[in-house]
Amino acid sequence: MGSLCSFLASFSLLIMVLSLAHGQPLVPALFLFGDSVVDAGNNNNVKTIIKANFPPYGRDFSNHKPTGRFCNGKLASDFTAENLGFTSYPPAYLSKEAAGKNLLIGANFASAGSGYYDSTAKLYHTISLNQQLENYKEYQNKVVGIAGKANLTSIISGAVYLVSAGSSDFVQNYYINPLLYKVYTANQFSDILIQSYAKFIQNLYVLGARKIGVTTLPPLGCLPAAITIFGADSNECLAKFNKDAVSFNNKLNATSQSLQKQLSGLTLVIFDIYQPLYNLVTKPAENGFFEARKACCGTGLVETSILCNAESIGTCANASEYVFWDSVHPSEAANKVLADDLLSSGISLIF
Numbered sequence: 001m002g003s004l005c006s007f008l009a010s011f012s013l014l015i016m017v018l019s020l021a022h023g024q025p026l027v028p029a030l031f032l033f034g035d036s037v038v039d040a041g042n043n044n045n046v047k048t049i050i051k052a053n054f055p056p057y058g059r060d061f062s063n064h065k066p067t068g069r070f071c072n073g074k075l076a077s078d079f080t081a082e083n084l085g086f087t088s089y090p091p092a093y094l095s096k097e098a099a100g101k102n103l104l105i106g107a108n109f110a111s112a113g114s115g116y117y118d119s120t121a122k123l124y125h126t127i128s129l130n131q132q133l134e135n136y137k138e139y140q141n142k143v144v145g146i147a148g149k150a151n152l153t154s155i156i157s158g159a160v161y162l163v164s165a166g167s168s169d170f171v172q173n174y175y176i177n178p179l180l181y182k183v184y185t186a187n188q189f190s191d192i193l194i195q196s197y198a199k200f201i202q203n204l205y206v207l208g209a210r211k212i213g214v215t216t217l218p219p220l221g222c223l224p225a226a227i228t229i230f231g232a233d234s235n236e237c238l239a240k241f242n243k244d245a246v247s248f249n250n251k252l253n254a255t256s257q258s259l260q261k262q263l264s265g266l267t268l269v270i271f272d273i274y275q276p277l278y279n280l281v282t283k284p285a286e287n288g289f290f291e292a293r294k295a296c297c298g299t300g301l302v303e304t305s306i307l308c309n310a311e312s313i314g315t316c317a318n319a320s321e322y323v324f325w326d327s328v329h330p331s332e333a334a335n336k337v338l339a340d341d342l343l344s345s346g347i348s349l350i351f
């Protein structure tokens with residue numbers, strides 16, 4: 001374990017040295033698809049209640065400004081962009097920054113409250129994954145206009161694509177929607193999501209993606225909102241929700257391995273965020289955290305999105321001591337731990 005850690009430490013050092021030496025990122029561009037785990041502000045421009053473009057969101061981000069990220073600071077994918085050597089983040093595709101040369105380092109198509117299940121996005125009027133793909137097609141046409149067809153081809157084939165979805169399908173849809181949980185078992189619902197996931201990866205591949213990283217579900221049963229709402233006075237992670245997440249993650253893994261075999265030239269990597277987040281939640285002190293049950297914003301028990309706002313009473317002073325920023329989303333400090341963990345599994349995407 002010790003030698004693995006020091007290997008990873010020297011590997012990330014190597015990455016930094018390489019990218020600093022060349023003064024340019026290790027890959028030409030970074031694209032993001034999915035839900036609030038990676039949304040960097042698209043929902044600011046969408047008529048939905050699932051937003052995070054007001055304080056205290058973003059209070060630890062650069063300029064201390066809310067951006068639409070569901071966090072006090074950076075998302076794990078922001079750290080990943082930095083680790084890849086980018087000096088700015090791929091712009092949220094629906095923002096006004098997403099224009100001209102800014103588009104040449106990639107774009108972020110993610111939308112909080114969307115998922116593999118198309119009706120999750122419909123329920124919250126957010127951008128479905130299918131629509132995110134449509135936006136990516138439009139992006140490609142724009143870049144042909146900006147930099148020409150040959151440059152577009154090298155951007156899209158050399159880029160890293162990050163996909164992070166599924167949490168909203170369970171937390172904001174399946175578990176609270178009798179039209180789903182009375183009709184499908186969690187296992188059946190997982191199968192539906194996985195089918196849609198496979199189709200999404202195939203479509204992304206057809207559009208030119210060759211290096212794709214996909215995050216697993218987090219330990220859903222350890223999210224503060226899940227424990228508060230479904231925990232029946234217990235303070236423990238909900239075993240049932242965690243079991244659902246593990247079962248989904250196993251299917252995700254198996255399906256990804258068969259996709260990688262089917263689609264020649266594709267590198268498809270699973271980024272496990274379940275285990276590192278579970279470790280933080282169950283052993284916070286060992287990892288330098290003080291609180292893992294309650295989130296920083298408000299009471300820390302239920303507040304997310306519009307319920308986590310400048311008037312929320314009780315918001316903590318120092319979010320770095322908390323694993324969760326709001327009742328569903330990790331703090332910047334926890335995101336940093338997750339991103340460091342992804343570095344090791346991401347090696348094959350870079351070289």
Ligand SMILES: *[C@@H]1O[C@H](CO)[C@@H](O)[C@H](O)[C@H]1NC(C)=O
Nearest residue numbers: 101104146147148150151152
């Ligand atoms: C596109 O590629 C050509 C060379 O093939 C290069 O000269 C040009 O600067 C590129 N355009 C942009 C906007 O990067």
Ligand SMILES: *[C@@H]1O[C@H](CO)[C@@H](O)[C@H](O)[C@H]1NC(C)=O
Nearest residue numbers: 216249250253254270271272
């Ligand atoms: C996926 O499955 C493979 C083999 O079955 C295993 O080695 C790997 O650790 C799994 N990955 C994750 C992230 O669970």
Ligand SMILES: *[C@@H]1O[C@H](CO)[C@@H](O)[C@H](O)[C@H]1NC(C)=O
Nearest residue numbers: 288289290317318319320321
């Ligand atoms: C916030 O907490 C972190 C982690 O415990 C600590 O390193 C940092 O110094 C704290 N910051 C302030 C301003 O107290």
